[in-house]
Amino acid sequence: xxxxxxxxxxxxxxxxxxxxxxxxxxxxxxxxxxxxxxxxxxxxxxxxxxxxxxxxxxxxxxxxxxxxxxxxxxxxxxxxxxxxxxxxxxxxxxxxxxxxxxxxxxxxxxxxxxxxxxxxxxxxxxxxxxxxxxxxxxxxxxxxxxxxxxxxxxxxxxxxxxxxxxxxxxxxxxxxxxxxxxxxxxxxxxxxxxxxxxxxxxxxxxxxxxxxxxxxxxxxxxxxxxxxxxxxxxxxxxxxxxxxxxxxxxxxxxxxxxxxxxxxxxxxxxxxxxxxxxxxxxxxxxxxxxxxxxxxxxxxxxxxxxxxxxxxxxxxxxxxxxxxxxxxxxxx
Amino acid sequence: xxxxxxxxxxxxxxxxxxxxxxxxxxxxxxxxxxxxxxxxxxxxxxxxxxxxxxxxxxxxxxxxxxxxxxxxxxxxxxxxxxxxxxxxxxxxxxxxxxxxxxxxxxxxxxxxxxxxxxxxxxxxxxxxxxxxxxxxxxxxxxxxxxxxxxxxxxxxxxxxxxxxxxxxxxxxxxxxxxxxxxxxxxxxxxxxxxxxxxxxxxxxxxxxxxxxxxxxxxxxxxxxxxxxxxxxxxxxxxxxxxxxxxxxxxxxxxxxxxxxxxxxxxxxxxxxxxxxxxxxxxxxxxxxxxxxxxxxxxxxxxxxxxxxxxxxxxxxxxxxxxxxxxxxxxxxxxxxxxxxxxxxxxxxxxxxxxxxxxxxxxxxxxxxxxxxxxxxxxxxxxxxxxxxxxxxxxxxxxxxxxxxxxxxxxxxxxxxxxxxxxxxxxxxxxxxxxxxxxxxxxxxxxxxxxxxxxxxxxxxxxxxxxxxxxxxxxxxxxxxxxxxxxxxxxxxxxxxxxxxxxxxxxxxxxxxxxxxxxxxxxxxxxxxxxxxxxxxxxxxxxxxxxxxxxxxxxxxxxxxxxxxxxxxxxxxxxxxxxxxxxxxxxxxxxxxxxxxxxxxxxxxxxxxxxxxxxxxxxx
Numbered sequence: 001x002x003x004x005x006x007x008x009x010x011x012x013x014x015x016x017x018x019x020x021x022x023x024x025x026x027x028x029x030x031x032x033x034x035x036x037x038x039x040x041x042x043x044x045x046x047x048x049x050x051x052x053x054x055x056x057x058x059x060x061x062x063x064x065x066x067x068x069x070x071x072x073x074x075x076x077x078x079x080x081x082x083x084x085x086x087x088x089x090x091x092x093x094x095x096x097x098x099x100x101x102x103x104x105x106x107x108x109x110x111x112x113x114x115x116x117x118x119x120x121x122x123x124x125x126x127x128x129x130x131x132x133x134x135x136x137x138x139x140x141x142x143x144x145x146x147x148x149x150x151x152x153x154x155x156x157x158x159x160x161x162x163x164x165x166x167x168x169x170x171x172x173x174x175x176x177x178x179x180x181x182x183x184x185x186x187x188x189x190x191x192x193x194x195x196x197x198x199x200x201x202x203x204x205x206x207x208x209x210x211x212x213x214x215x216x217x218x219x220x221x222x223x224x225x226x227x228x229x230x231x232x233x234x235x236x237x238x239x240x241x242x243x244x245x246x247x248x249x250x251x252x253x254x255x256x257x258x259x260x261x262x263x264x265x266x267x268x269x270x271x272x273x274x275x276x277x278x279x280x281x282x283x284x285x286x287x288x289x290x291x292x293x294x295x296x297x298x299x300x301x302x303x304x305x306x307x308x309x310x311x312x313x314x315x316x317x318x319x320x321x322x323x324x325x326x327x328x329x330x331x332x
Numbered sequence: 333x334x335x336x337x338x339x340x341x342x343x344x345x346x347x348x349x350x351x352x353x354x355x356x357x358x359x360x361x362x363x364x365x366x367x368x369x370x371x372x373x374x375x376x377x378x379x380x381x382x383x384x385x386x387x388x389x390x391x392x393x394x395x396x397x398x399x400x401x402x403x404x405x406x407x408x409x410x411x412x413x414x415x416x417x418x419x420x421x422x423x424x425x426x427x428x429x430x431x432x433x434x435x436x437x438x439x440x441x442x443x444x445x446x447x448x449x450x451x452x453x454x455x456x457x458x459x460x461x462x463x464x465x466x467x468x469x470x471x472x473x474x475x476x477x478x479x480x481x482x483x484x485x486x487x488x489x490x491x492x493x494x495x496x497x498x499x500x501x502x503x504x505x506x507x508x509x510x511x512x513x514x515x516x517x518x519x520x521x522x523x524x525x526x527x528x529x530x531x532x533x534x535x536x537x538x539x540x541x542x543x544x545x546x547x548x549x550x551x552x553x554x555x556x557x558x559x560x561x562x563x564x565x566x567x568x569x570x571x572x573x574x575x576x577x578x579x580x581x582x583x584x585x586x587x588x589x590x591x592x593x594x595x596x597x598x599x600x601x602x603x604x605x606x607x608x609x610x611x612x613x614x615x616x617x618x619x620x621x622x623x624x625x626x627x628x629x630x631x632x633x634x635x636x637x638x639x640x641x642x643x644x645x646x647x648x649x650x651x652x653x654x655x656x657x658x659x660x661x662x663x664x665x666x667x668x669x670x671x672x673x674x675x676x677x678x679x680x681x682x683x684x685x686x687x688x689x690x691x692x693x694x695x696x697x698x699x700x701x702x703x704x705x706x707x708x709x710x711x712x713x714x715x716x717x718x719x720x721x722x723x724x725x726x727x728x729x730x731x732x733x734x735x736x737x738x739x740x741x742x743x744x745x746x747x748x749x750x751x752x753x754x755x756x757x758x759x760x761x762x763x764x765x766x767x768x769x770x771x772x773x774x775x776x777x778x779x780x781x782x783x784x785x786x787x788x789x790x791x792x793x794x795x796x797x798x799x800x801x802x803x804x805x806x807x808x809x810x811x812x813x814x815x816x817x818x819x820x821x822x823x824x825x826x827x828x829x830x831x832x833x834x835x836x837x838x839x840x841x842x843x844x845x846x847x848x849x850x851x852x853x854x855x856x857x858x859x860x861x862x863x864x865x866x867x868x869x870x871x872x873x874x875x876x877x878x879x880x881x882x883x884x885x886x887x888x889x890x891x892x893x894x895x896x897x898x899x900x901x902x903x904x905x906x907x908x909x910x911x912x913x914x915x916x917x918x919x920x921x922x923x924x925x926x927x928x929x930x931x932x933x934x935x936x937x938x939x940x941x942x943x944x945x946x947x948x949x950x951x
Contacts, residue, residue, distance in 0.1 A: 009800070011812065040795045043641070048803075055800050056813070061792040063640055064802030065633070066663050072630035076637020076645070077792075079623055080596045084641060084792050102633070105626040304621060311616035320589045320756045323582070323618055328525065329572045329753060330371045332563070 001036050004029035009059045020171030020197030021050060021118065025057050027174050028087075028116065031181035032058075037085040044087045045074040047094035050125050050199075051118035054089040068099030071106040074113050075300075082301040085185065088115045093123045096132040096152050107161035109300035110189040116181070117154060117194045122203035140202070155278035155292065158192045159271050165191035166278065167291040171198060172211050176222055176289055183291045189299050210287050219282055223290040225266040228258060229277075231286055238262070239277075246276050248285060266294040340513070341556040345404030347412030348508065350501075351429050352421030354397040355387055357501035361419075362399025363748075364505060364522050368514050370573050370750055373562030374403040377715075377862065378573075378748045379411035379936070384603070384686045391445070391453035396428045405561035409862030411747060413938040416558075417511065419504050421445060421478070423454035423461050430465040438472050438555060440507060442500065444479035472555060476547070478503050485543040489536055499540045506544020512558045516545050567752065574751040576715040576744035577607035580648075580674055583722025585618055586754070588644040590723075591730050591762040596621045596643040598634030600653065603686040604742045605676035608648040628656035632673065636660060639669045640801070642791035644726050646672035651680045651693045654737075655700065661735055662701045665827065667777070667801045668787035670729035670764070673707075674722070677741040679934040688934030689742035691858055694912040697737045698887055704824045706831040708732070709887040711739040713861035716751035718744055721884060723759065730764040732834050733787045739886075741908075743936050744859045765789055772796035776811025778823075785830040832888050841890040843879050846872050850879035851950050853900035855926075857883040857913050860937055864906060867942035878946055883913070894921045904929055904949055906942065 007029040015021045032042065042060040046052035047070035055062025061084075065073050074088045095103050095117050106113060122140065123129040129142035133154065137146040158166050165187040167180035177195060184191035196207045210219045221231035221239070229239040236251045238261035249256045268274070274293040280286060317323050348365070350358045359380050366376045381398045388395030402412035414434040420426040422445040433439060451461060462468045482500040489496070502523075509516050520538050527534035574582075588595035597620065599609040613622045621638070625631040632647040639645035649657060654675045664671045677693045679685025697709045708728050712721040718740055725736040767788035771779055775797040780787045790797035799811065807814035808822050845854075845868040856864040861882050868880045881896055883889070897903055897917075904927040905914040914926045929945045931937060 011800075038795070040798050041793055043792045045637070055802070058800075059798055061640075061798050062800035062802075063637075063667070064800065064804065065636075066659055066803050069629060069633045069660060069663075072625065072633030073637035073640070075623065075625075075630070076596070076598060076634035076639075077641040078637075079634065080594070080621055080638035080643045080645070081641040081792070101626055102630055105630070304623075308616045308619055308621070312619065315617040317617040319618060320582075320586045323585065323615070324753045324755075327572045327574075327753075328367065328522070329570050332373055332566050332568060332571050332750075 002033045002038070004033045007032045007039055007058050007060065009057055011056045013057050014053065015050060016201055018200035019050070020120065020199070023171045023174060024116065024118065024177065024195055024197065025054060027177040028054070028181060029058070031178045031185065034178070034182050035185040041083070042085045042087065043077050044089060045070050045077060046089040047099055048125070049091040049094045049123070051089050051091040052094060068094055068097070069102060070094065071099055071102035071113070075106050075109070075111050078111050078113060079301045079304055082112070082305060086113050088113050090115060090117055092117070092119045092121060092131045092133040092154070096154065096157065104157065104161040107158055107163045107190045107192070110164055110297050111300045112188050113190050114181070114184045115190060115192050117192055118197050119154060119194050120197045120199040120203055121206045122199050124199050124202055128202035153279065154192070154194050156275070159275050159278065159293070163192055163293065164189040164295050164297045165291070166194070166274070166293045167192070168194045168196070168278070168289050170196045170207065170211055170220070170289065173289070180291060183294065187294055189297055209282055219286055220289050221286040223264045223266070223277065223288055223292055225264055225291065225294065228261040228263050230258070230261055246280065246285065266291050269295055340559045342559050342561070344406045344560070345402065345408060345412075346416045346558055346560060347400065347402045347414065348417040348419070349398055349400045349415040349429060349432065350419045350504070351396060351398040351425035352501070353390055353425075354383055354385065354395050355390070356397070356421045357498065358397050358399050358421070360526070361501045361505050362401055364519055365508060366401040366403065366748065367522060367573055368509070368518050369401070369403040369512070370571065371518055372514065374405065374560055375408035375563045375565060376573060376748065376750060377402045377408045377411045379743060380746045382687055391422050391424055391450055393424045393428055393454060396425050398425070398429065403560060405563045407565050409866045410936070410939065413940050417508070419508065421500070421504070423451050423456055426461060427454050427456070427465065430467060433467070433471055435470050436472065438474065438511070439467070440474045440476060440504065442478035442504075443475035444477045446475070474555065476507060481543070481547060482540055485540050486536055489539070491536060499536055502537045502540040503544035503547075506541045507548040510545050510548035510557070511555070512560070516541055566750065569752045571750050571752055573748045574716055574719070575746055575748045576712065576718040576740050577605070577676065577746070578611050579716055579718035579751065580712070580722040580738070580740060581608050581611035581615070583719040584612070584644070584646055584672065584726055585615060585620065586719070586756060586759060587723045587726025587762060589618070589756060590759055591644055591726065591764050593642070593644045593764065594619055594621065596635060596638035596645045597648065598623045598625050598631045598638065598645070599648045600625050600628045600631045602628070602650045602653045604678055604745045605648045605650045605653070605674065607745065608674060608676070628653040629660060632657040632660040635671060636664050636669060639664070639671050640667070640792070644670070644672070644730060646674065648674040648676070650676050650678045651696065652683065654693060654696055658701045661707065662703060662705050663803045664735040665701070665705045665707060666803050668733045668827070669735070670733055670789070671735040672722070672725045672729050673735060673737045675737060675739050676745045677739060685934040687742060689859070689908065689936060690932060690934060691741060691860070691908040692912070692932065693739065694886070694909065694916070697739060698916060704828065706828050707887065708734055708736040708831055708834050709739065710736065710885050711858035711883070712744055713858055713882060713884055715744050715747045715749045719751065727760065727762045728834055730762055731837070732830060733765050733789060734831055734834075739858055741859050767797055775799045777801040778806050778808055778811045780826065784833050785826045786833070787830070835888040835891050838885045838888070838890060840892045841881055841883065841896050843881050843896060845869065845880045846877040847879055850877045850900055851902065852878045852946060853897065853903045854878060854880045854946065855883070855897070855903055855905045855913070855917070856880070856907065857886060860906060860908060863937040863939050863942060866939040867946060870939060871943055871946050876946070876950060878950070886916070889920055897921055897924055902949060903927065904945070906937065906945070908932065908937065
């Protein structure tokens, strides 16, 4: 029906050359075409920051709003008009610092938003201050001696707010990014797609440990629902449970076979294993990519509109005149 | 007692105040009494005055809750200054209201709650509170053991002591009904509506009310009862009594339906605006969508989102919340989206006096945003006309594609007045400024009607009208983001011109009182209307020549504002702040010396103080 070009606006893309955001916009346009919702039935909302320039580059209805408030404005769009497909573009500062409150509450309510969270662990548009996801000790313009702050881990925050969908992807991995975006769009409820993106100017190489092509296959695991958790250059590494913890094993060593490897169940209600997977960090463990959690729950806007329909089915008041007539009144 | 021997005084207008602990049910008692009077054909105006604490320590001055009703056969513009009748359920209530009783007024007290410990709680130093307050010779005191009589009345009901005592307000209401020659059948009908789902409670309340009435009737109370004729001042029609918050809510409902849109409210609880959210949350029957947001900012932002998506969207708040919303309000100005912001003003700054009334947010509403950020600002002036101004706020927002701030306040929000029920068909048309089909394929965030500078509204879902809006400055022609200097000026001017253009569709300023040859022009805005008009009319009856120009449209001002003001030799601007409207008028009308009369006590004006002020000006 639609091609990626149908979602492309006529605006010149103004991100820095080499910025990871270029890859994301391409993946997003492809994902939108794959999902197939008409551009005019698609709304893209953003806050402030480099990533929030995204709406200008998409030929949809777009609204580049104010810092941190994208989630609240998207909540208003989707709640008032559930028939629209709503995407929210946000960054680690916009979403997790100034917009933290709106973020957790939109996730808690489970509004059907597709949220793309660009995480470059830095404030780019204000020229290089540490963000809520910057690694402890990061040297930035506002932390010349290194940050002393403990960073947020977006998955932890999202799952803590009872997220029904969480996916993670890497800017340079176009295929996984597109797949995650499509899965996010298909999911009913708030879908968070954390994109690890590189800021070539202020935080170059922040994700090098996994973006490095040589070693990437050994350092990430792309999770797929219903598939065993196998990764590695030679597809011989896997994840198993060792007591309460996850452990990397090698297939063929110590009697381990593919049957021993955990199978990913993104649809599991209990978020414990999703949390464990999302929290894996190197060098001992691979970083989890792909759709980590994808469970069903009633969306906020459905609940709002169902409640209105229920009340309307029972009431005798259908319009303003009925309402006025229903009140205690007398003639003078 | 033989009815023939009861003395009856004919009165035009009477003020009665019910006062007690915040748990004594004074608000309910007052509401029932005022509705009862309205049904019997009186004009009414009410004003509840309650503490911020839900249940302050019992019997203390801080916990006193009051409800004042002004009823009459003549025009009633205000809830009245001084009470003809005060009902005081305890010594604290007496102490708080002692200065507000008219000379030879009637004081009804619960004799059971004037024990030593009660007097101590209210910080009386002697055992004679009347002497201590200097009331002994100036008022008629009727002590009635309300608590024990209520207990007797419900002796056979098997209710617990606490529930029994909670019914004593109905005993007081019964006494007052007798005093005002009000048949209690209608009050029983109201109670039926209130307690319909709790038959035991209903029975108990009806019993106590009836016993209270009969007690007064049989007691040979040596006192004149009041007779107030039906009013001849009102236009015939069907009426109800309505408070400002409910009227505001219904105005929005009417505006949405008239415009063919759905209504959306994004809001966060804040006194005294919360009842708007309560009322609209109840109105799922007419399809209202309400989001109780996580904070004030989200309240307005969800509304902006709903507006972007094609609803009539509103957010309701009070002063502190308006401060939090100011950045987002700037976005609505920049994106040129329709939005209604209701600020129910309260005492400030900061948390201030949450349950008290003030007009101190005017300059915040006009100017409290970054950048050149004009909004339409309007203000309601009676509880019932909150309906009209909420409706107009919706109409202006949708037809001029701008945020509109509607200012009301605690006095209007909680006070009630009579409201003639409207029909939707009779209300003015509302035509949202939709993008014409000719813009298909060319829609931009800056597309506007060149004559009026009004931005077109293109709602998501409409094919051929996709566009990108936002908070960055945009190129006037192309709609793309722009930092071009001349373009910015042009855009600032266009947004200002659009808001100024609203002046072409609002009514001209009118003058009341002594229109010609007045020696003084009184200027007011918003909720002070009733007090100002009463004071002006009283003065003119005494032979003075005073005119009143009262504003509901503040930005833009009515086009004849300067012409009107310059017709009079002297102007005094009266407002419940330190001079905010006067300051604003000085920037809009040159060459006039605006005198000021200001009060910032968290209370409405009294007509008496206004008359004194006017007298000083015309000496």
